[in-house]
Amino acid sequence: MNVEAPSQKTKHGEFLADYPRTGKDTPAGKLLRHYWHPVCLSEDLKDLPYPVRMLGEDLVAFRKPSGEPGLLLRRCPHRCASLEYGQIHPHGLKCSYHGWTFDSDGTCTEMPLEPEDSPMCKEVRQTWYPVQDWAGVVWGYFGEDRETPPPLPKLDILSREDGEVVLERGDVRNYNYLNFMENFADMGHVYVLHMLAPGVVPDDVAPYCDMSVNTEWRNIQHANFETGYGMKSVLVHPTDNADRRYVNTWSICFPYTYRFGGISAGLPPDFTDDRRESGGMLRIIDDESFEIIRFTLLREGNFKSTFYPRAHANARGLAEGTTGIGEKKEYDNRKYSGWEGLPPVEDLVLQESQGVIPERQYENLGSSDTGVALLRRIFRKGLAAIEKGRMPKPIEADTDGVVRTDTFKGFLSPEEIVLGAENLPSSENGAGLIRDEAGALVFTK
Numbered sequence: 252m253n254v255e256a257p258s259q260k261t262k263h264g265e266f267l268a269d270y271p272r273t274g275k276d277t278p279a280g281k282l283l284r285h286y287w288h289p290v291c292l293s294e295d296l297k298d299l300p301y302p303v304r305m306l307g308e309d310l311v312a313f314r315k316p317s318g319e320p321g322l323l324l325r326r327c328p329h330r331c332a333s334l335e336y337g338q339i340h341p342h343g344l345k346c347s348y349h350g351w352t353f354d355s356d357g358t359c360t361e362m363p364l365e366p367e368d369s370p371m372c373k374e375v376r377q378t379w380y381p382v383q384d385w386a387g388v389v390w391g392y393f394g395e396d397r398e399t400p401p402p403l404p405k406l407d408i409l410s411r412e413d414g415e416v417v418l419e420r421g422d423v424r425n426y427n428y429l430n431f432m433e434n435f436a437d438m439g440h441v442y443v444l445h446m447l448a449p450g451v452v453p454d455d456v457a458p459y460c461d462m463s464v465n466t467e468w469r470n471i472q473h474a475n476f477e478t479g480y481g482m483k484s485v486l487v488h489p490t491d492n493a494d495r496r497y498v499n500t501w502s503i504c505f506p507y508t509y510r511f512g513g514i515s516a517g518l519p520p521d522f523t524d525d526r527r528e529s530g531g532m533l534r535i536i537d538d539e540s541f542e543i544i545r546f547t548l549l550r551e552g553n554f555k556s557t558f559y560p561r562a563h564a565n566a567r568g569l570a571e572g573t574t575g576i577g578e579k580k581e582y583d584n585r586k587y588s589g590w591e592g593l594p595p596v597e598d599l600v601l602q603e604s605q606g607v608i609p610e611r612q613y614e615n616l617g618s619s620d621t622g623v624a625l626l627r628r629i630f631r632k633g634l635a636a637i638e639k640g641r642m643p644k645p646i647e648a649d650t651d652g653v654v655r656t657d658t659f660k661g662f663l664s665p666e667e668i669v670l671g672a673e674n675l676p677s678s679e680n681g682a683g684l685i686r687d688e689a690g691a692l693v694f695t696k
């Protein structure tokens with residue numbers, strides 16, 4: 252195989268160079284602007300302006316006394332002072348320098364140093380973006396059609412009412428968001444990276460774990476499908492029982508949301524009484540950074556054990572300063588040492604090691620990269636649609652506007668396994684196969 256870098260002047264080379272870009276003047280940045288994005292948590296908007304950088308633009312979010320949120324360009328159009336130091340008024344955000352005030356639709360409502368009859372206030376409009384406050388998250392829309400944005404797709408976990416949804420943010424990464432998304436489209440890495448350190452099953456979890464699931468990658472069936480919401484990756488593992496397969500699904504709601512399948516407490520697959528379902532979404536800051544906003548649905552009967560530390564008792568995530576369980580050798584000159592053994596840390600280290608923006612022209616994709624290739628194809632189709640002046644494929648939602656990703660994780664008989672774009676049985680309302688205390692498989696609803 253020729254491992255020399257292909258020319259970036261080819262169509263594919265051009266695509267790879269553009270693919271990680273987020274700016275509004277880039278094709279990929281334009282594609283991202285056809286979707287709603289998480290900007291901050293609802294609780295972040297109190298009585299002070301909230302500076303936030305999104306898709307390469309410095310913005311400021313705020314909440315008016317009426318409760319209505321707004322999102323404006325941070326730079327004041329008068330003489331460039333930052334509106335993050337502005338004052339929140341009933342009729343908008345007032346720049347603290349000379350008092351120009353802008354409502355959430357960017358219209359100017361006050362210019363106290365100009366004559367009352369000056370037309371200037373009507374002529375100046377601050378750059379603004381529509382926002383929606385839903386499910387504890389403030390969402391923004393950055394497309395050119397911001398006057399008539401598409402409906403906000405309501406992510407399944409965030410719309411669930413059969414438990415408490417815990418949102419957690421603050422995990423900011425200083426590399427391109429696609430390093431993370433491609434990691435999620437690449438289930439094969441689990442069987443190398445996350446098995447570097449042998450998993451030790453805690454004593455309280457051991458009785459619930461099915462150790463007969465075959466985790467030898469070459470024995471696992473691996474398939475990826477484009478779906479109405481994006482894509483999903485499915486693994487079908489053999490078990491000691493010829494009539495039973497262990498199926499695990501991960502879904503990506505295009506372009507930045509990831510969703511683990513099923514009810515789970517960790518790896519290896521276990522079927523405890525843990526009503527914990529999880530995933531997350533990436534707040535894309537710019538080409539070189541993003542923030543993970545994780546969501547976890549907690550239901551009654553949570554199983555408290557875990558395979559790695561959580562940011563706090565109720566969430567799954569990477570606590571500040573968490574490192575691996577590997578030995579830290581004093582002669583280790585690398586940025587990370589002793590990083591092995593904790594999946595979120597392992598993912599962070601390897602994703603970051605690919606480079607802020609990986610030099611993809613040097614890649615050689617193999618058969619385990621079909622999920623990554625599919626994610627890129629979906630991007631490419633979106634870019635092609637925009638280039639022809641068409642809309643990219645919208646996110647498919649049900650009649651209530653809820654996006655239902657495939658969340659299946661559990662055992663099925665070979666005849667029950669239907670591999671395709673349609674969802675396998677849902678984990679909604681906690682349904683799924685778990686093990687009871689005696690170790691017997693039971694289906695719960």
Ligand code: FES
Nearest residue numbers: 327329330346349
């Ligand atoms: S710089 Fe904002 S009002 Fe003058």
Ligand SMILES: [Fe+2]
Nearest residue numbers: 441445594598
């Ligand atoms: Fe991982």
